[in-house]
Amino acid sequence: MIDVLPQPGPPRDIRRLFEAQRAAYAGERHPSLAQRHDRLERLATMTEAHEQDIIAAIATDFGTRPAQETRIAELFVISAGIRHTRRNLNRWMAQQRVPTPLYLWPGRSRVHRQPLGVVGVISPWNYPVQLALLPALAALAAGNRVMLKPSELTPRTSALLEHMVAKHFSEDEFAVVTGGPDVGDKFSHLPFDHLFFTGSTAVGRKIALAAAANLTPVTLELGGKSPALIHADADFGMVAPRLATGKLLNAGQTCIAPDYALVPASRVDALAAAIRDSAASQYPSFRENPDYSSIVNDGHFRRLTALIDDAVQKGARAIALGSGDTATHMPDRKLAPTVLVGVKDSMAVMNEEIFGPVLPIEAYDSLDQAIEKINARPRPLSLYMFGGDEAARRSVLDRTTAGGVTIDDTLWHFTNENLPFGGIGASGIGAYHGERGFLTFTHQKAVFIQPRLSFTWMLRPPYGKRFDRVFELLKKIS
Numbered sequence: 001m002i003d004v005l006p007q008p009g010p011p012r013d014i015r016r017l018f019e020a021q022r023a024a025y026a027g028e029r030h031p032s033l034a035q036r037h038d039r040l041e042r043l044a045t046m047t048e049a050h051e052q053d054i055i056a057a058i059a060t061d062f063g064t065r066p067a068q069e070t071r072i073a074e075l076f077v078i079s080a081g082i083r084h085t086r087r088n089l090n091r092w093m094a095q096q097r098v099p100t101p102l103y104l105w106p107g108r109s110r111v112h113r114q115p116l117g118v119v120g121v122i123s124p125w126n127y128p129v130q131l132a133l134l135p136a137l138a139a140l141a142a143g144n145r146v147m148l149k150p151s152e153l154t155p156r157t158s159a160l161l162e163h164m165v166a167k168h169f170s171e172d173e174f175a176v177v178t179g180g181p182d183v184g185d186k187f188s189h190l191p192f193d194h195l196f197f198t199g200s201t202a203v204g205r206k207i208a209l210a211a212a213a214n215l216t217p218v219t220l221e222l223g224g225k226s227p228a229l230i231h232a233d234a235d236f237g238m239v240a241p242r243l244a245t246g247k248l249l250n251a252g253q254t255c256i257a258p259d260y261a262l263v264p265a266s267r268v269d270a271l272a273a274a275i276r277d278s279a280a281s282q283y284p285s286f287r288e289n290p291d292y293s294s295i296v297n298d299g300h301f302r303r304l305t306a307l308i309d310d311a312v313q314k315g316a317r318a319i320a321l322g323s324g325d326t327a328t329h330m331p332d333r334k335l336a337p338t339v340l341v342g343v344k345d346s347m348a349v350m351n352e353e354i355f356g357p358v359l360p361i362e363a364y365d366s367l368d369q370a371i372e373k374i375n376a377r378p379r380p381l382s383l384y385m386f387g388g389d390e391a392a393r394r395s396v397l398d399r400t401t402a403g404g405v406t407i408d409d410t411l412w413h414f415t416n417e418n419l420p421f422g423g424i425g426a427s428g429i430g431a432y433h434g435e436r437g438f439l440t441f442t443h444q445k446a447v448f449i450q451p452r453l454s455f456t457w458m459l460r461p462p463y464g465k466r467f468d469r470v471f472e473l474l475k476k477i478s
């Protein structure tokens, strides 16, 4: 633990850093298992040693961010990721044997897993440590050098990341560069061997364009409107607390938070009441409550209140916890958890990612119609389904497309390192976590080993009967 949280350091020469990392990679193209374990060990030591600093820095940046939320949604996720990687790294690094078809016998085939080189990571503010260090963990485990550009909207946390990483890693192994969109823009134009971006869809497009100029492959972890589809037979006693938790963790500033709920028309009011009650039992008050996070800054607070106002002006009913007089809570940026009923497509809240503690409830008449509504919007990062029998669940899984799904709860698919995590379409490109993350930062090199005894000479010129006979045989045994 450190006495005083660090301030952001002076601007760094990112081109020089990049060249230093590239030179270090050239001198060590395939780090051993022991070297990679050492880096993971240092990552673990760094996060453990600075646990209290991380909690304090994030709380300072947000205003209120409960230590428990930072412990579970940032520190626990990182340490679970490190443990899972340590346990499996040996196997992931190994050459993979693959079958060789009969017509290539007696040759043998392998996939050789190789680091990519120098990797760039750009991360957002909402889980500012976890979303910075989890991609870095996967990239280091895969044997790469890593440059990280965290968000300027959480400046104390980004400065702390810079400080901690510099203490535990040499700058040609893993380095942090702080700054805003201008630095991000320069960063994204570096000729990285892979660029991993987490953030908004709008900035994701810019990243893809910048990377294209260098033919740098990208992973884009973006956002969107993740639906919670509630089946007609769902038990609200189970649904409401789980939905409220998913929506109100970090005051809804979670990329995989359920964005809106879809519920049979006859049950809209009952769901609104159940969620209000669940939210009230989890957060008996919200203004002075240390368990309830602040909205990260005034701009986002205003954006959220404008979304509520727009919906109300266009005919929605807002049911807020507490007084509901959110405008007066600006100094601490605590926004009352708000349910919106009677929402329509013309409202802004149904057209953009909410990213805050506001839950619109949209009515549907049949499961088919609910599926159509989901498919009419851009492909979401997550989908949640509550209730329904096996056939209904199967139908929803087969007929909708989303990055990931949790059934009968929210958020939890994110935490299983054995599941790939990523979006699709407008919610992202590529995935990470566990072995999928290792592979994102690994080149899978195809290797075919031809033995001394080989029959391929029979296919060489001069072409004639021999070629025709062997070729016929090849076709039969392929």
Ligand code: NAD
Pocket: 122, 123, 124, 125, 126, 127, 131, 149, 150, 151, 152, 179, 180, 181, 182, 183, 184, 185, 186, 188, 198, 199, 200, 201, 203, 204, 206, 207, 220, 221, 222, 223, 224, 254, 255, 256, 353, 355, 381, 423, 428
């Ligand atoms: P953002 O896109 O505004 O910023 C993300 C990062 O990009 C920051 O570090 C920022 O400095 C940088 N940046 C901004 N402009 C840039 C530019 N022109 N060139 C290069 N870099 C630039 O996103 P945000 O507001 O920090 O985060 C919120 C968004 O992130 C939401 O849409 C949310 O859904 C999404 N998100 C997705 C995931 C996921 O895992 N898929 C996780 C968290 C957040």
